[in-house]
Amino acid sequence: MDLVGVIMNAGEGLGVYRAQVATTSHNIANANTPGYARQDAVPTETTPDEEVGINGYIGRGVALAGVVQARDQFVETQISVAFANSSSSSAQSDALSTVTALDPQGQGGITDALGKFYSSLRDLNQNPGDLGLRQAVVQSAQSVSRAFNLAGSSLASARSGIDQNVAELADKTNSLLTGVADLNRRISLAINSGRNPNDLLDVRQNDLDQLAQMIGAKPVPDDHGSVNVVLPSGTCLVSGIVASQLSVQANTQNRGHYDLVFTPPDGGKSTALNGNELGGQIGGIIAARDQTLGTAETNLDTLASDLSSAVNAQHELGYALDGTKGHDMFAPLTSVQGAATNLAVDPALLANPSLVAAAGSDTSGPGDSTNLQAIIATEDKQLTGGLNVQQGMAKLTSDYGIAVNMVDDSAAFDKNLLADLTNARESASGVSVDDELIHLTAAQTAYNALSKVITTTSTMLDTLMKLI
Amino acid sequence: MRVTEKMIFESSIAQTERSRESLSQAQNEVASGTRVEHPGDDPVAAALSVGHTVDKARFTAVGDSAQKAADELNAADTALDGITTVANRAQVIATQFGNDSYNATDRATAAVEVDGLFNESISLLNTTYGGRYIFGGFKDSSAPFDSSGAFVGDSNTRTVEVAPGLYQAASLDANAIVKGSGGGVDLLQTMADLSTALKTNDGVGIRAGIDKLNASIDQLAAGRAEAGMAQDAFQTAVTTAQTAASDETVKIGKLLDADILDASTRLASAQYALNATLTAAAKTLGMSLADKLP
Numbered sequence A: 001m002d003l004v005g006v007i008m009n010a011g012e013g014l015g016v017y018r019a020q021v022a023t024t025s026h027n028i029a030n031a032n033t034p035g036y037a038r039q040d041a042v043p044t045e046t047t048p049d050e051e052v053g054i055n056g057y058i059g060r061g062v063a064l065a066g067v068v069q070a071r072d073q074f075v076e077t078q079i080s081v082a083f084a085n086s087s088s089s090s091a092q093s094d095a096l097s098t099v100t101a102l103d104p105q106g107q108g109g110i111t112d113a114l115g116k117f118y119s120s121l122r123d124l125n126q127n128p129g130d131l132g133l134r135q136a137v138v139q140s141a142q143s144v145s146r147a148f149n150l151a152g153s154s155l156a157s158a159r160s161g162i163d164q165n166v167a168e169l170a171d172k173t174n175s176l177l178t179g180v181a182d183l184n185r186r187i188s189l190a191i192n193s194g195r196n197p198n199d200l201l202d203v204r205q206n207d208l209d210q211l212a213q214m215i216g217a218k219p220v221p222d223d224h225g226s227v228n229v230v231l232p233s234g235t236c237l238v239s240g241i242v243a244s245q246l247s248v249q250a251n252t253q254n255r256g257h258y259d260l261v262f263t264p265p266d267g268g269k270s271t272a273l274n275g276n277e278l279g280g281q282i283g284g285i286i287a288a289r290d291q292t293l294g295t296a297e298t299n300l301d302t303l304a305s306d307l308s309s310a311v312n313a314q315h316e317l318g319y320a321l322d323g324t325k326g327h328d329m330f331a332p333l334t335s336v337q338g339a340a341t342n343l344a345v346d347p348a349l350l351a352n353p354s355l356v357a358a359a360g361s362d363t364s365g366p367g368d369s370t371n372l373q374a375i376i377a378t379e380d381k382q383l384t385g386g387l388n389v390q391q392g393m394a395k396l397t398s399d400y401g402i403a404v405n406m407v408d409d410s411a412a413f414d415k416n417l418l419a420d421l422t423n424a425r426e427s428a429s430g431v432s433v434d435d436e437l438i439h440l441t442a443a444q445t446a447y448n449a450l451s452k453v454i455t456t457t458s459t460m461l462d463t464l465m466k467l468i
Numbered sequence B: 001m002r003v004t005e006k007m008i009f010e011s012s013i014a015q016t017e018r019s020r021e022s023l024s025q026a027q028n029e030v031a032s033g034t035r036v037e038h039p040g041d042d043p044v045a046a047a048l049s050v051g052h053t054v055d056k057a058r059f060t061a062v063g064d065s066a067q068k069a070a071d072e073l074n075a076a077d078t079a080l081d082g083i084t085t086v087a088n089r090a091q092v093i094a095t096q097f098g099n100d101s102y103n104a105t106d107r108a109t110a111a112v113e114v115d116g117l118f119n120e121s122i123s124l125l126n127t128t129y130g131g132r133y134i135f136g137g138f139k140d141s142s143a144p145f146d147s148s149g150a151f152v153g154d155s156n157t158r159t160v161e162v163a164p165g166l167y168q169a170a171s172l173d174a175n176a177i178v179k180g181s182g183g184g185v186d187l188l189q190t191m192a193d194l195s196t197a198l199k200t201n202d203g204v205g206i207r208a209g210i211d212k213l214n215a216s217i218d219q220l221a222a223g224r225a226e227a228g229m230a231q232d233a234f235q236t237a238v239t240t241a242q243t244a245a246s247d248e249t250v251k252i253g254k255l256l257d258a259d260i261l262d263a264s265t266r267l268a269s270a271q272y273a274l275n276a277t278l279t280a281a282a283k284t285l286g287m288s289l290a291d292k293l294p
Helices: A003-029 A073-097 A110-126 A131-192 A198-215 A280-315 A347-351 A370-380 A389-429 A433-466 B005-032 B043-097 B104-125 B187-199 B203-256 B260-285
Strands: A039-045 A050-052 A056-058 A062-069 A218-221 A227-230 A236-239 A245-251 A257-263 A271-273 B159-163 B166-169
Touching (some): A003 A062, A062 A198, A073 A218, A110 A131, A110 A389, A110 B043, A131 A198, A131 A227, A131 A236, A131 A245, A131 A257, A198 A227, A198 A280, A280 A370, A370 A389, A389 B005, A389 B043, B005 B260, B043 B159, B043 B203, B104 B187, B166 B203
Antiparallel strands (some): A050 A056, A218 A227, A227 A236, B159 B166
């Protein structure tokens, strides 16, 4: 190899180390960028060697093999599921933690109101003709109604609030789906042109992570550099360079709450996605809305309806102070759905407490509390499910508490699992500034040394030239 | 494992969050004194507390009602005691003026006292408590005895709970105790007859009242004994209900209240842990090769 060749090889080497310094700089600059995977400017020996003399080989220096991303595919395939699960359980936990309607010692709670209602009936039983005690009964019945109203509307508004979140998340998801489809197109173009679009891959990976968190979507790579995005049920949201769209639609079968509706890219028939088909944040909040909160709302309505029916049925059999019969304690409900929110004291009774039907006969007199005692006995009457009102309330509280408890446990577990996988990903793909500084120093040292090679070789050439 | 600065940052954040969460939870328990704020904190305790809360209200109401019933029976007993005194005085008069040594004028004077005793009896039998006539049965909004001594109330017995679902008579049947309905002696009629006999100077009639007054006094004693037994039952119910309500309060407290000693210990421990976490984070985050390179 001649001296000019040596200078040329050294020049090539300088280029490689410049690339390494530039890559290191890029890495350090993106050390805290979400979704960024550390890049590596990979040097490789230049081949073929030059044969000199007998069995003598002189290398031709270094060349840049390429700039590659550091990603552990084993971790990457697991992390989207972990993102989806953690987002789902955390979203459920957060949604349920804001509801205080069923707190055991909450102010104006149903349990407290029920206790006071039956206490007021017992007080009246001791002196059934007393108008002050009758007024107390009406007020305590109103407290029961308000406690049910408060709990019912609290659960209903929690569910409605989730609807708004679903709509907002659907918009964000659409934006991400469109983004991934566009990135698929650009990445495929680059790869087919023989380039390695590392930064585009990072952006797409970040979008895929967000889609996993938002809706539980899984990435399914194809052979052309694109990534398809599918729901756990198999519904394809992004196929190559085309994206489907999601929207929300009120479902009258579910108290008007929003369904998430899938529309295929060709504009075909839209279909509502079942809650079981969804994951991530949207799946989590829909599960909280339709399962835990929905069940609590339904059970609360049933309890309110049963209580109202049981008390009214007995109250109608009794006689008011004026000897009239057939009065209701609570205004009759038109349906079980919404009973908790609509429960109210009968307006006639509210205006005239003497209509409390304590007596068992129209001629017995104001001291008769025969029917009142039967109304008191409704406290232990078996309602829907074979439980009395107190047991029904205890079961409702217990069911809700267990559901919240399980979701909280799942959220903690999923969070820990995700933290482990995030650490594993960061360990494989993250930027260590210390590492990069060492790489920088190594590249700088090599660069300086190669510069020295050029200087030395140049001096040798000068020496040679002086011989001429 | 390869550890990056970001991992250290994230780890510091996660550990600090965990420490602060523990601290906040312990602090909240100490400050509020409540361990179970939401059903999810302890579903079983929250559910059990519902039953105990309702039972506490139930026992408290039973106790309050029983106390009022006992007080009302006490008022009834006081009235019967007064009527017994009246009957005793009438008996003394009957015994005294049954002696034929008294003349018509003496007996007429005695009749005036008997009329007064009669009116006093009516007044005692129309005693009200809490705004109602306690001897009126279910018809307790108007006087059960008219001025002639006729009973215009009814014989229904009012009942009050001594335990949830278990009722005890809380009123006395004045028609039986005083008027002798069902085979007894009518005290008021006896007194009216005595008055008439005194006014008509009818010695036989006056003496005839003595035995009847004796029987009436026995009836009144039996009525007072009934009132006393009912009062005892209600007083027992009050004590039992108060104890039960107190037990329920204790149970609710055990289920929902924080163990302050335990919570305080955890608070101190959480403070220590947070301090250690912050110290470790500050030391770790400060180390970088960039500071060592020339």
